[in-house]
Amino acid sequence: MIDKPTISRRGFLQGMAAAAVARSGTVPFPARPQTPSAPREKLHVFGYSDVKLTGGPLCSQRDRIHDSYQGLDEDRLLKVYRQRAGLPAPGEDMGGWYDAEGFGPGQVLGQIISGLARFYNATGDTATQAKVHRLVNGFAATIDSDNYWYPSLKASTASAAYTLDKILVGLLDAYQFAGVRPALDIARRCVQGSVRYLPPRAYERFEAPKQAVYDESYTLPENLFYMFEMTQEREFGELAKKYLMDKTYFDPLSRGENVLPGLHAYSHVNALCSAARAYLILGEPKYFEAIRNAWDMIEKTQSFASGGWAPNEEFVVPNKGLLGESLTKSHAHFETPCGSYAHLKLARYLLRFAGEARYGDGLERVLYNTMLGAKDPKGDGHVFYYSDYHPSTQKAYLPEKWPCCSGTTPQVVADYAISTYFWSQDGIYVNLFTPSEVSWKVQGVPAKLIQTTDYPESGSSELRIELAAPCEFTIYVRIPGWLRLPAQLALNGKAIAVSGEPQSFVAVHRRWRTNDTLQIHLPFSLWLQPIDEQDPNKVAVMWGPLMLVALDSSPQLPREFIAKSGGGIKATAYSPLTFEVSRAPEKLLFVPFYRVQDEVYTTYVQQQSA
Numbered sequence: 001m002i003d004k005p006t007i008s009r010r011g012f013l014q015g016m017a018a019a020a021v022a023r024s025g026t027v028p029f030p031a032r033p034q035t036p037s038a039p040r041e042k043l044h045v046f047g048y049s050d051v052k053l054t055g056g057p058l059c060s061q062r063d064r065i066h067d068s069y070q071g072l073d074e075d076r077l078l079k080v081y082r083q084r085a086g087l088p089a090p091g092e093d094m095g096g097w098y099d100a101e102g103f104g105p106g107q108v109l110g111q112i113i114s115g116l117a118r119f120y121n122a123t124g125d126t127a128t129q130a131k132v133h134r135l136v137n138g139f140a141a142t143i144d145s146d147n148y149w150y151p152s153l154k155a156s157t158a159s160a161a162y163t164l165d166k167i168l169v170g171l172l173d174a175y176q177f178a179g180v181r182p183a184l185d186i187a188r189r190c191v192q193g194s195v196r197y198l199p200p201r202a203y204e205r206f207e208a209p210k211q212a213v214y215d216e217s218y219t220l221p222e223n224l225f226y227m228f229e230m231t232q233e234r235e236f237g238e239l240a241k242k243y244l245m246d247k248t249y250f251d252p253l254s255r256g257e258n259v260l261p262g263l264h265a266y267s268h269v270n271a272l273c274s275a276a277r278a279y280l281i282l283g284e285p286k287y288f289e290a291i292r293n294a295w296d297m298i299e300k301t302q303s304f305a306s307g308g309w310a311p312n313e314e315f316v317v318p319n320k321g322l323l324g325e326s327l328t329k330s331h332a333h334f335e336t337p338c339g340s341y342a343h344l345k346l347a348r349y350l351l352r353f354a355g356e357a358r359y360g361d362g363l364e365r366v367l368y369n370t371m372l373g374a375k376d377p378k379g380d381g382h383v384f385y386y387s388d389y390h391p392s393t394q395k396a397y398l399p400e401k402w403p404c405c406s407g408t409t410p411q412v413v414a415d416y417a418i419s420t421y422f423w424s425q426d427g428i429y430v431n432l433f434t435p436s437e438v439s440w441k442v443q444g445v446p447a448k449l450i451q452t453t454d455y456p457e458s459g460s461s462e463l464r465i466e467l468a469a470p471c472e473f474t475i476y477v478r479i480p481g482w483l484r485l486p487a488q489l490a491l492n493g494k495a496i497a498v499s500g501e502p503q504s505f506v507a508v509h510r511r512w513r514t515n516d517t518l519q520i521h522l523p524f525s526l527w528l529q530p531i532d533e534q535d536p537n538k539v540a541v542m543w544g545p546l547m548l549v550a551l552d553s554s555p556q557l558p559r560e561f562i563a564k565s566g567g568g569i570k571a572t573a574y575s576p577l578t579f580e581v582s583r584a585p586e587k588l589l590f591v592p593f594y595r596v597q598d599e600v601y602t603t604y605v606q607q608q609s610a
């Protein structure tokens with residue numbers, strides 16, 4: 001029996017709600033919260049503070065982005081809000097999307113607060129906590145006596161729901177993760193000040209009022225349910241239910257009808273997280289069915305080899321070769337920070353509900369091949385936005401400053417920590433292989449798991465256990481679906497039989513003692529991922545979980561050198577994760593997408609016919 005060191009307030013509340021549902025059968029809205037052992041969750045997330053990233057590329061990117069956002073000028077971030085409130089508003093305009101008449105006035109302030117609150121919780125950096133306090137206080141000072149809080153008239157008419165969604169997550173995270181106690185009441189005031197500007201229901205873009213085409217009210221429920229969890233005030237749950245887009249989206253998805261083609265991709269994947277939260281709170285199975293079916297539709301018919309999806313931000317009609325066509329027609333193949341933020345969140349919800357390793361595989365694939373490959377934010381509002389799979393291209397920043405992706409960038413990298421491990425009643429789940437430590441309790445005994453690895457430079461990792469007293473529990477290790485050779489496990493240096501098939505969690509159950517070690521070896525190999533059925537010879541070259549790209553300064557790739565099954569490519573001796581094509585007249589190098597900086601690269605290459 002495993003217990004968490006401290007049951008979070010949120011977890012406690014959730015469990016009480018599940019208990020209430022169990023007692024009364026169908027409850028339209030739970031009066032009481034749930035416990036972490038709620039039957040809807042097979043696995044549970046750790047808190048940010050339970051998991052420490054201690055090295056490797058994920059930690060390094062998280063820390064660089066933390067530093068970048070910690071360095072943002074607070075006067076500038078608050079300027080549009082202060083100007084509208086008639087307060088002194090020092091500092092330069094932010095520019096780009098952020099200004100009063102920009103595409104999304106003041107919009108990403110909430111997500112920046114959210115990201116900083118998560119960074120503080122994960123790292124304990126008190127300067128970050130102080131910044132969260134100052135930003136929340138500075139924002140609160142701009143709210144009018146009638147609770148009007150929007151940064152401009154444009155924000156309250158064109159993006160009332162969109163801006164509310166983002167400020168809510170910032171305030172709730174500030175409350176929950178950075179100890180900003182007044183933030184909850186400020187969030188209440190924001191909802192009250194928003195109600196008169198919100199639409200009567202969730203609209204799809206094509207049916208939305210003209211002035212609010214991009215308002216995306218269908219993403220609101222996730223954070224309104226979060227508000228309900230924090231406050232236990234029924235009105236927020238009722239408001240969340242009002243924006244669940246059942247008729248046109250969740251109902252057909254739950255029946256297996258693919259309604260994705262033509263929809264704006266990121267906001268609709270983010271809306272799936274609203275369905276996930278609805279399942280968690282309301283317990284209606286259709287929401288679980290909807291997200292499970294949507295995940296499969298996205299993975300099987302919408303995804304590039306990276307795991308990213310939706311060229312030009314729109315889901316395609318499946319099985320028409322449109323992903324392949326997009327390679328030369330577009331440079332906007334995956335909206336990376338926003339898309340990976342929603343994808344990782346959705347994967348964690350599905351891991352919690354289903355406990356299946358395939359969602360961990362999908363999480364790993366998108367993380368390593370999209371977000372980890374993002375160029376670092378410049379600090380002036382320019383961020384990496386689209387992953388580009390066009391031949392002979394380069395990574396670039398979006399020309400406009402402070403787009404949506406500048407808000408999700410800090411959130412998604414902060415979430416790497418809580419994507420690494422999960423826990424259940426009988427054990428701990430290792431989902432990602434990255435240098436890290438996780439602390440919890442087994443039957444009241446403090447426990448720590450310390451992971452040492454140079455993954456993904458190699459497929460080896462070692463888990464060492466620290467325990468105050470011997471304890472019986474299970475360590476579950478994700479055996480990835482990309483494995484072509486069997487995984488090898490060793491306990492304290494002695495090989496153990498592994499029954500786990502690829503794409504499952506293998507269970508190692510025993511009475512663990514302090515300093516016990518579990519060695520894991522996941523042999524990487526080369527494999528090819530075709531773009532689609534219409535063009536099976538146009539392939540991405542994969543190395544284990546990593547999508548490789550050809551470093552290519554000429555527009556024409558010597559395509560005949562890619563043999564079937566990747567046989568013509570081998571690892572170089574002089575640089576890790578660098579591969580060369582042995583038969584090329586001029587040296588042709590492949591490296592993981594995440595390693596590319598300013599080099600010209602090509603993602604999909606033509607495979608030689610048999």
Ligand SMILES: [Zn+2]
Pocket residue numbers: 335337338339403404405406408
């Ligand atoms: Zn975005």
